[in-house]
């Protein structure tokens with residue numbers, strides 16, 4: 073495992089990390105979640121990603137129990153939470169139980185600490201921008217949590233470059249700590265934000281990125297190329313029809329088929345190709361893996377050592393297949 077600085081901060085995060093969306097507290101049994109975290113940690117993963125909304129708080133409870141049971145030194149891992157949607161989701165939360173106002177940010181942090189059974193969160197993300205809270209209020213609330221020792225770094229998720237810069241301007245104006253990292257979606261089928269929109273802010277504010285859905289929810293494994301497999305898999309989860317409609321398009325599946333053939337040429341699997349491709353972008357601080365089975369995680373963790381197989385010639389071929397080359401800045 074290799075470690076990268078989280079943007080311009082001094083925090084060293086493993087280039088592959090493990091997330092819990094849709095899996096912990098929902099799709100998988102707790103003993104599988106435990107095995108996944110154990111395998112990840114033993115392979116050098118030091119960052120575990122979570123959020124208040126994941127399985128309505130249950131994901132943090134499961135992760136907290138595992139962290140307690142494993143007894144890993146608190147200074148050996150990084151754990152995150154995210155605030156915005158509320159534990160019950162935007163529709164079912166009361167007006168004070170969601171958003172990025174000072175009250176909900178403070179409450180959400182306290183509740184995440186309790187569910188995760190830790191004294192502080194290493195990373196705390198604003199899960200989405202909140203148009204109904206002044207940015208000053210959000211930046212002050214996050215800064216105060218840092219000075220109180222309840223969080224160490226704060227960041228954003230799915231904010232635009234402009235919104236991130238506004239937060240930095242407020243932080244500068246009042247001498248506060250600004251956002252260190254952003255959590256955007258980034259994968260072979262979703263490139264614009266990371267490769268185009270953020271280009272300037274990597275330089276100006278030293279933005280770190282903890283990227284999500286590196287396999288586009290599993291489409292980049294190639295397992296959906298011909299049909300949706302009947303066994304338990306994300307695309308069969310009730311309520312995720314929107315995800316299916318958005319991602320399982322003919323155009324995407326045609327690209328995956330061609331990419332899969334490239335992966336065979338260099339003797340790696342399709343998920344390993346997709347993950348190695350993301351790892352080869354120097355503006356990515358960590359690629360957050362998702363897995364519902366131990367075998368998936370085992371396969372995916374190998375991307376760390378296989379990433380060098382993607383030479384410039386192969387990266388060119390990938391760009392031709394993807395057909396929308398923005399700018400993938402390689403190491």
Ligand code: NDP
Nearest residue numbers: 091092093284285286287288289290305306362363364368
């Ligand atoms: P991926 O796109 O990598 O999808 C992971 C899923 O793909 C797995 O759960 C599994 O689903 C399938 N899969 C993974 N590896 C393999 C394999 N080798 N072979 C076959 N199938 C495989 O990542 P996620 O979408 O899970 O995102 C990762 C993390 O990012 C999340 O856990 C969360 O922490 C974070 N995230 C953050 C968001 C945000 O808004 N900030 C939004 C979404 C995620 P299955 O077995 O069910 O098919």
